[in-house]
Amino acid sequence: MSTVHFIFATLLAILISSTGDVVMAQEGPIPPFKDNLFSSHKVLKSDDGGAYEVMDYNELRDINERDQEPERRVRGAYVDLSVRRSQENETLTLGGRNVDVTRVGPSSGERFAVIFIHGRGGDRRLGVNDYSFGGNFNRLKNLSARNGGTYYSVSVKSFDDKGAADVGALTRYAFEQSGGRPVILACASMGGIICQNIVRDRDTVRYLGGMVLLGGPPDAGLAGTPYAKLKLPIYFGHGSADSVYKAEDQEKIFRGLRASNYPARFSLFQTGGHGTPIRMVDWRKVLNFVLTARN
Numbered sequence: 001m002s003t004v005h006f007i008f009a010t011l012l013a014i015l016i017s018s019t020g021d022v023v024m025a026q027e028g029p030i031p032p033f034k035d036n037l038f039s040s041h042k043v044l045k046s047d048d049g050g051a052y053e054v055m056d057y058n059e060l061r062d063i064n065e066r067d068q069e070p071e072r073r074v075r076g077a078y079v080d081l082s083v084r085r086s087q088e089n090e091t092l093t094l095g096g097r098n099v100d101v102t103r104v105g106p107s108s109g110e111r112f113a114v115i116f117i118h119g120r121g122g123d124r125r126l127g128v129n130d131y132s133f134g135g136n137f138n139r140l141k142n143l144s145a146r147n148g149g150t151y152y153s154v155s156v157k158s159f160d161d162k163g164a165a166d167v168g169a170l171t172r173y174a175f176e177q178s179g180g181r182p183v184i185l186a187c188a189s190m191g192g193i194i195c196q197n198i199v200r201d202r203d204t205v206r207y208l209g210g211m212v213l214l215g216g217p218p219d220a221g222l223a224g225t226p227y228a229k230l231k232l233p234i235y236f237g238h239g240s241a242d243s244v245y246k247a248e249d250q251e252k253i254f255r256g257l258r259a260s261n262y263p264a265r266f267s268l269f270q271t272g273g274h275g276t277p278i279r280m281v282d283w284r285k286v287l288n289f290v291l292t293a294r295n
Helices: 003-007 059-064 081-086 133-145 161-178 189-198 247-258 276-280 283-293
Strands: 043-047 052-055 067-069 087-094 097-104 113-117 150-154 183-188 210-214 234-239 264-269
Touching (some): 059 276, 087 161, 113 133, 113 189, 133 283, 150 161, 161 183, 189 210, 234 247, 234 276, 234 283, 264 276
Parallel strands (some): 052 264, 113 150, 113 183, 183 210, 210 234
Antiparallel strands (some): 043 052, 087 097
């Protein structure tokens, strides 16, 4: 039995959450949280046994109607600010360098950890902003902390070997603090360059349990990396109209992995742009996939 399955031994066939969400079959260890707002988007197309999905996205509905101030402040129903009680800014000394993080959840003994890596121009504040990106970061914080996990939003100083080394050191730190539980890297946009470095680091991949790539650059050599050789799960989220990194290029990487039955999922947001996956990805679905995909 894997660590993940040991932690989450029994799932309820029918579950009613504290937020009033009802599910007929639990897909994994993370129970519903505001699923009626975040998990109800229509699937326009599905193939490869559900591994590939085209998701309905409409800017008028999913930004203008969802936000009180479009792209700045989501409506109050989408957030639960009680999670701020477990949120702390920290500067960790790792590998002889200072790494600034915001931690949400316990400092040790967590059941899993998620590390969010921002893109160009961001810092740790982006990944813990409760109101931007339609409240999706607030939901991720709640899904992590409410289920014994720890969420880290890290400031990446540079998108090069030094930046990757800092994230690698944080990955090892999270792994050790948890006592060897799964660590998930979530890389957005240019942060995907950090993930591309990490998957090639034979030491760091030993501490990983999965990876999430949101609107990131394609990695033509991904299938041959130490990470891929361990068959660690990967979740891709991309907007079909992304003008920074073309969806077709990232989908090609996904299709290549799936040809060898690799544990990967791809959500394509129809008409969505570069930032759409950060707003629209269903974090409960993502976490449940990553936490249960590895044998």
